[in-house]
Amino acid sequence: MTLLTFRFAPSPNGELHLGHAYSALLNQKLAEATGARLLLRIEDIDTTRCTPEFEAGIFRDLNWLGLDWEEPVRRQSEHFAAYQAVLDRLIREELVYPAFMSRGDIRAFIADSEKRGRHWPRDPDGVPHYPARDKALPMKERKRRIAENMPFAWRLDVETAVARTGMNLAWMEFGDETLQATRPVEARPRDWGDVIVARREIPTSYHLAVVVDDALQGVSHVVRGQDLFSATSVQRLLQEILGLRAPTYFHHRLILGPDGRKLSKSLSDSGLATLRDAGVQPADIRRMVGL
Template sequence: MAATGIVTRFAPSPTGYLHLGHAYSALAGWRAARAAGGRFLLRIEDIDRTRCRPEFTEAILEDLAWLGLDWDGPVRIQSRHFAEYRATLGALEARGLLYPCFCTRAEIAAAGAPQGPEGPVYPGTCRHLGDAARAARIAAGAPYALRLDMAAALAAAPGPLSFAEQGRGRLACDPARFGDVVLARKDTPASYHLCVTHDDAFQGVTLVIRGEDLLAATDIHRLVQALMGWPEPAYAHHRLLTDPTGRRLAKRDGAQPLRALRAAGLSPAEVLAMV
């Protein structure tokens, strides 16, 4: 999709209702695009088919419209594009950068792996399996994930990796600290890391505005972009909104949804003023 000027996006997962933290992020992306005469895109990241619900997708559209945050072009629904993500996985696999991993989360934790930014770093157990052993396990129906061979990927990536962070200049990347990250699972045909980088490139996103909790993950995203020859967007990781106790607003912790504020009689202007 061709784009001129700044292109931002808001990309929630429909696992619950939007809350003030979502409104803050969406407003930041919307304002940046509108101020520059650019485009603001809406993407629904629903690759987790066990937790995502169509009713939450509908609620996202309704809440954004109520706030007056309009978007440009059609909404991209990730679950409709698994074939595109599989093609990217196939390209990485053809270069010898992926391998099947049969280990469970419990087995990885029991191995005493060091902690990385996303939990225990995978110790590379299945990286050393021979082709025959892998084929036998797959033929037997053993579930597996596809992991990125981090050492091979870094060797294949062109030059040292970094990214432009608004207000901070260029930041160096260290994706090795994540270990061999998962790019696909049996129950989720493509991971967040793969889908988000694919879609940002496909949609021509030039500025990624998102929460600071995803700052570290940018190292992985820059690696995938470099491996695939995708363009590098600029990034702006904003602070996270918190409740009166200092805990970040999150759906899983029961953060008050926007629709509850609407039901309580607040106007869109009053909600936007809160964020």
């Protein structure tokens, strides 16, 4: 029988807060209840914002909370070669294309389009979809621009990918923290447009790295925040075109601040290190997040 596997996967680009504590402790609770493995993964592909200091803080906070995980810890920054191999496959299969438009180019293109009366689609986060202009570039022109070191990102050709996988993409979602029953959820990758799957200097993005890692690590249950619910559509599409097994998902409630905002690393909201320094105990944290 295949052993169930959960994972907690923070990014070391800031200090952990109460929301992270809830997610980590919930994963541990569910892993213990089902006799499953619990993995810790450091998602540090953003080599500019992620730092060793923040990573050390993650380990301090999780150890303080009493979290146990299976070794070794996977650091995404140590596996760029694996992501590059998957990206090369997507390039060969013509499922991605180099996108050369800068943010300024995109804004100007969309402004001109909307000025002429066309409503421009936006993704679930409110970001405008990338214009399809670069998809029409001849191969010779693409290669010329790349050879001349023009900045670009690799974007997923969502329409082509959906056409190859079929129209009925879905994932299985648990209904609550008991993980007793699942329901199918329709995946809607078109809502995101042609998302970035890699950059010229970094051969992956969050979406690509996470599906590769979950497959390689045998993750059976992905328990993470409701803020990532819509993004699962993109990841299901990538899993399908790469032939990767899809985990079962549970997108849990978010821990909100006193003003109703989602907690943020950038605002140091309810940081675990700050709470620890103020004398708060791990048992207090569990009560504060409803565990």
